[in-house]
Amino acid sequence: MKNLLAALTFGLSAAAALGCGPYFPESYLAFETPRTGDFDLACHIKALAEHFHPDMPIVPKPAKNVSTAEGTRLDFLAAAAAAGLPERECPVALERYLAFCRQPSPEAVPSALPAKLREFYLYALGRNAVMTDPDDRCPEAWRELLSLPPELRHYRTTWVLYMLGNLQLNRAPEEAFRYYTRLREAAREGFADTIGLAWLSLRTNEKTPGPQALRYMVAAVAGGRTPDLWAFRRIAGKAAKENAKEALADPVVREVLLATSADPLPLLARLQPETKPLMAERLAARCYFDNRLDACRALLALCPENSLIRLYLEARLARREGDIPLAADKLSRWLRTYRAAGKTGLTFHPDEAKRLYAVDASAAGNSFPEEVNGVLGTILVEQQDFLEALHAFLAAGSWNDAAIVAEQLLPTDRLIEYCRNHASDPENARQARLRYLLARRLMREYRVEEAGAFFPEAMKPLYELYRTANRRANDPSLAEGERALALFQLGRLLRQRGFELRGTELEPDQFIVAGAHEELPSQNWRDGQFPLKTVDWYFSDLPRGPELINWSAPLPNLNRLARRFHYRRIAADFFARAGVLADDPALRAAAFWSAGYCLKDRHPDEANEYYLMLCDSGDAPMAAEARQLKWFPANPALELLVFKSPLEKEPGKEEIAEAASAKNGK
Structure with a gap:
């Protein structure tokens, strides 16, 4: 189930990095990828330095070298x-x-x-x-x-x-x-x-004995030096070979040896029974993510039974072994222990490969309770308990995973029930995002009247325009000409603002990145000014600034985006239906021309159907011109009326006919 969901989201983790920044972690439903160890060791050494030398004065590096x-x-x-x-x-x-x-x-x-x-x-x-x-x-x-x-x-x-x-x-x-x-x-x-x-x-001497050199190198890191990982590994390996017993007796050296060892199991076997590595929890997390599961289990045995990291990793191990009930029980116990202890200082620190480690609260990262809720959410998805999974992902702050459950897995009526009962706070930005997601989903399912309750206030005027036109278009008591004008207005609404009315949160539209997925966003977008100014409020809960977004993340596969203009197809359909109902030849030709113009550049094969309808529109000047050109003629006046003019002013039959009847749009 997990891999299937990740495949359905076509690289959801890349989209998360590009669109959501550090407020949200990578997708918990995405693939677990191999990680490298350099960043891990650097974080580990820095944590040791801060522990053993908390009062070490930090020394700034000189701006320039002076002889x-x-x-x-x-x-x-x-x-x-x-x-x-x-x-x-x-x-x-x-x-x-x-x-x-x-x-x-x-x-x-x-x-x-x-x-x-x-x-x-x-x-x-x-x-x-x-x-x-x-x-x-x-x-x-x-x-x-x-x-x-x-x-x-x-x-x-x-x-x-x-x-x-x-x-x-x-x-x-x-x-x-x-x-x-x-x-x-x-x-x-x-x-x-x-x-x-x-x-x-902040240095050591090559002649300094290995254990003493390691102690001083840790102190130098506390003073501000960047850890020389190659030197740490080389000196630690030499110290372990020459006299492992003496090296393991020193607290600082022991921690460095365990951190730099490719396989800590032999070193763990030589420890005294009463010896508990200071960083056992962190080392266990590293071993888990490095797929050294035996070493992970050995280190977990040295952690306290009520350790939150131990419970978390044991849940992950149980899940890998297929024991889903045990994994869920461990995570539930984790949450109970966390609430009972009242701890707030635990966080997970992600590196560039999104690996997680337990560190102190000062480090930037996802809070530990959020991480646990995220992993619990994946288990609930595997158990097909989608409602609880949605709740867990929202608690985890993982919007991508919440969106895939809300948009693709949870039945619409259950999502409506959830939003009414658990996402009704107008001041909560994430709840507002979920309600807006539901509103657009209802619009795609043609449940227009129900969608209004979930649109944000900023979108209400646009929604009311759509709802009014939709009611008239589907009112059998109105004349066909009136219904044609209403359908024409619906086409205008969807062609100009379909992304905001019907866009999907994930694929194919990627509403979470404002639709910017064929190329890197413009500099204005990077500065926080999104191309769609009208939906800028939607991203108000996200951090701004280019330094907060991973611009090097791979872009989604563009071949999977062919369906993302689905609202243009619906707009073309509305225009075509308007043409079928229209009683005026010029209005009919304008409607078929508008339908084809929605698709002619991106999907000419589909637009050809509307071209044939335009050619069969009788004596309208635009129809004759289309037959002569063998394609859709240019008409700047009609193009302006359909695709750019204000939506609040619905064009009448005469206005549309006048634009359509003008020779070459002049």
Whole structure:
């Protein structure tokens, strides 16, 4: 059933991405497609970083790279100006300092040195001490520099902390981490960081042992670095091979090893019985969507029994195994547990492949209760309980799936009952969409009088025009000429506004994307101004802006769209019926011409039938011209009257005949 429904919707997930944006998830009735793992691992590492280092200061990446020499020059000149040196003396002081750096010694420090320039000389002395004695991990000059008042060490505090971290990185990574943390805090507090040392500190050294490197790489991600997934996988794999027992004993390393492993089952078997992976729920979700079901089950066993993610995934597993009642029971239990706990912070975060993961509430995504309702809706569709499925999909916020149930699966009378009982709130945008869908469905089924109760207020004037003309067209007490004029008006209404009166929500019309499915929407459409201004209100509950819509989504198969102009065919039929009833030759010819003009460009074979009727319309000038041209003649006056003139003013017999009788429409 699921695959059949997905096929019927000709790539419903692509239409959802193009039309609905992030307010609605991909179709729950669409195919489940394979997913890639890079985005998964990146999300996982970021979640670990936020958990283990919640207070790590985020370091912005420098706008441009500044060399050490340029940074020295900029910092010294700024400090000299702050120290009160005249502008002409600042370059001289800089040259004196650079000469000192080439042969630094305590005796060479100028005696009359301004207090704000002392930090530069202390830094040079400390750097020389390290180069002279590599075992000196914290020279006296640097300790003195860090003991200065903050206003006297504004420019070299970050440099000293960075160098101290580098000196400790291979021998004492934890000590290096503390220095780097102090460096980032100093940069955040306002100490100068001209060459971006705070950002450079978010790295590790190739010589750092694997477990220590992984811990620091996680911390670097917390500081703002983009995870180097290749490095994570390589270092984690090496650490697992060299000493898996030691690596699994460290909480941070254990989580990284499980996240990067192609098959976490062997690692799970080596865990101590009391060990519960911090990210077991998230890992289980990843394994499920990667089709590693055995690993998923093993991880679920490590999750609490009342875990919402465990219940959700167990329902999905039961459904895959064909145990539909168990799946429904798990989801119902999920909803009860959720309501009882009063939790509101769980969400699912979709990546570009629409994979879902449990993350915190700050992440953009579909709320977990919506996801559960969506999966429950698919089960209810399989059980052919379409009314409850519609309710579940609306609760899930999945408009595509709600539309396929409402438009193609649920009997019309049941949908009417549902809308009257559960979709009567005029302030609820989604309920308004459902009522409008029903109104157009009733119009397609020629239940015009019933449709009026479900049209939105913005469409009521157009609907009343249609209803009035429809009553007259079907009133046997009226003369045939009067009924012909009413049918002609119905043809005008459908030809100009048929999309809004009868358009289908999904195929073939795709009302959810305002009918823009033969090419990418125009820039105006992307900016929120839809081609059909009159239905712009209909999309008022959707987010606007090109960044919210997936413009790279594949377009639907255009060969499946041949039927989407069904309202034009109905308009042509109304025009033709008007021609049959018309008692005036010019009116008859105008009606048959209008019928053919609706279809001649897209369906010339169907329009040919109306061309033959036009040719048989007697002595009307337009009929003679059609016989001469062997096709429909141009008539700008009649074309304007039928296809473009205001619908509120219904044309009379004389007006139509005058336009039809004019030679070449002039």
